[in-house]
Amino acid sequence: MELNSNSPTGPIETRWERHRFNLKLVNPANKRKYNIIVVGSGLAGGSAAASLAELGYNVDCFCFQDSPRRAHSIAAQGGINAAKNYHNDGDSIYRLFYDTVKGGDFRARESNVHRLAGISLNIIDQCVAQGVPFAREYSGYLDNRSFGGAQVSRTFYARGQTGQQLLLGAYQALERQIGMGAVKMFPRTEMLDLIVVDGRARGIVTRNLITGTIESHFSDAVVLGTGGYGNVYYLSTNAKGCNATAIWRAHKRGALFANPCFTQIHPTCIPVSGEYQSKLTLMSESLRNDGRVWVPTTKRDKRVPSQIPEAERDYFLERKYPSFGNLVPRDVASRNAKAVCDEGRGVGESGLAVYLDFRDAIERLGASVIKERYGNLFDMYNRITGEDPYKEAMRIYPAMHYTMGGLWVDYNLMSNVPGLYVIGEANFSDHGANRLGASALMQGLADGYFVLPNTIGDYLASNKLEKVDSSHAAAREAESSVHAVTRKLLDAKGTRSVDSYHRELGKIMWEHCGMARNAEGLKQALALIPPLREQYWSDVKVLGAGEELNQSLEKAGRVADFFELAELMCRDALDRNESCGGHFREEYQTPEGEAARDDENFAYAAAWGFQGVGQPPVLHKEPLTFEYVHPSQRSYK
């Protein structure tokens, strides 16, 4: 299959503007004749649903949570990037573009990234107008801070709750449209299949999580803003409900899945404390602005951190990366933490942690300034661990956090299935092999507020779409396949709970397809996953019925999809014989232990086509060309 990215050519600064001009428009009076389904109500889905309704389209919006305000975007802490250059420190759209392409280790599409950097300016304006209470200077002007992977201050923030405030902005815009009748909201409703009619996405099959009713919904286009798939690993910083079901079932209906092995490990999370652990808690990496990361110079040093003298501390990031220091990108920080722990210099009970120390910052700035900047994060740490970070260094360890991979989309954010759009973390588009801090919020909102509302009209205006309803064979087939899966899970009546299988899968993935990977381990994972998946289907134990609120059944369907996706992730990781960004293959590293890319053979997006469960998928390659930012060895020294 020829993958056409529909990427404009010519001067990069004007690509989006020229492209937009060439898109067909839908007459304002005709917009109300079109129905659009938006699945997901986070920053991407929520902002898209609201913006599409403002334009005049009929929108149906779905989320599995009890309210659209609870999507996991809400948990983002640190901030959102925008190239405003309010600080006169040399920032520009081009610099944000450059940083993002370089930070992504040259595995993103230049056209998309430049558009994202340009739109970043509009996002801040829009959010301020909505009443997002961004941090302010005493003068009343917007405040900024710096963030990992950047040398300018371009991150806008609302205390440590930036994601919450941006999401509430989008949610309020969405509720306004719901109140006016322009959006019909379906909370506690989960998408379980995509309805494809004559090769086009025309609807979805859902399950009402309260009543268990399975039904079809139809539309002229379907938009997925359903987030990432980090929960494949069981333990991650994602919310418990985050899942890949919507994108995975769309993949099984023909949508290509791109770069599934590009996953991001976040360096500053609270370490695991025991087997019962249900999730990992992230603490914003803005902490690395003032906190210093270190481990003792000697192995298994059991003294309390404040008792360890300066000479016996190894500030390993500052030592190895003098120019970026503690602010190196996430993948570099995470791998270095793992390396010192592998040497036996890790701290805490498990030895799987490093210190993040504010002693010097408190001395320099005073506890009150630190409290103002990070108070809520310190409180959170204290609540979870029972320790006081104002007195003793925190212990942190990397955890699974974000997935750069996702469904393949073109420049218009449309997948290879016409009429199926994918936005936010659910697509693969803008972050390459590694995402910079404070860029996820930026991408979600750019896609939802500004890109999709412009591009979707071109598809609607260019195609004549016949009416479809539940009598269509494709809809009946999709519905009955959803019924069959539900039945199969309930009828297995096996011996082990869904969670016990999920944990086991997560361990395999963390061990073999986690922070560092190698061919042998990946092959081992590929040998372990299929039999476990088979066993799951025959041995899983889901109590209760299908026609009621049944949280075990919800999980069971999601975990079934994680099994299949995990296999694809390992295949992709094994196939990509290079290291880039979050994908670190131990066989491919520079003499200094940094990721060694192979631009000659792997400068492409790997878009996989589904061929059946357990069948080898088909690889399609979208070549990546770099006209502006020339691939170089990333260096943060």
Add this chain to the structure above:
Amino acid sequence: MKIILHIWRQRNCKDKGKMTRYEVPNVNQEMSFLEMLDVLNEDLILKNEEPVAFDHDCREGICGTCGCMVNGMAHGPLPGTTLCQLHMRHFKEGDELYLEPWRAAAFPVVKDLVVDRSAFDRIIAAGGYISVATGSAPDGNAVLVPKENAECSMDAAACIGCGACVAMCPNASAALFTGAKIAHLGLLPQGQPERDQRAIAMVAQARQELFGSCTNIGECEAVCPKEIKLEVIARMNGDFIRASLTGR
């Protein structure tokens, strides 16, 4: 340590429901409250008993999904803490805990500890926003916001919509929730044009949803996991009265 739980079990909104006693042996100090419920549920599944349904998602205290009454206190005994952030080190061997869903006419029980809080969404839909269509905003620094206003606005905007305030209030009033949104937007210059209309519409919607009136008891503030202050209710009342009197 061993913890004894009495949990409200109710199949669906029509079922009568009852308290059921469970024992959870081997509770670890470092577990969160919800992790203890996970352990109980895993155990129930193995015994062929249906697990307890409870709402939860982020488990970081920010999404507002979780929450139930623990011995009569919304989100349990620790101030400023959601149920998911409450850890078992705050309990001791043999403690008996009574877990019930939020109780309010406006929050019907869905199953066990799960309730329907969609009334909150309808209060926001009635006016909890600034009407600005995508694309029409001026530069972010075109409107200056005094730092103090931004901070106070943020204090109110921190509300996570969990419903603890309603559950704890003897009147099941949504005043703290509604007031928080009115204060968040009303403290900002961007929120001024719709301030009167917002107060009238949101207060009217809260009444329609069968939430009670506020009689200044203050239980809501005491249990709010985000420590939203009663001041927001004063602001709501002020805005509402002014808007009603001036007839705008």
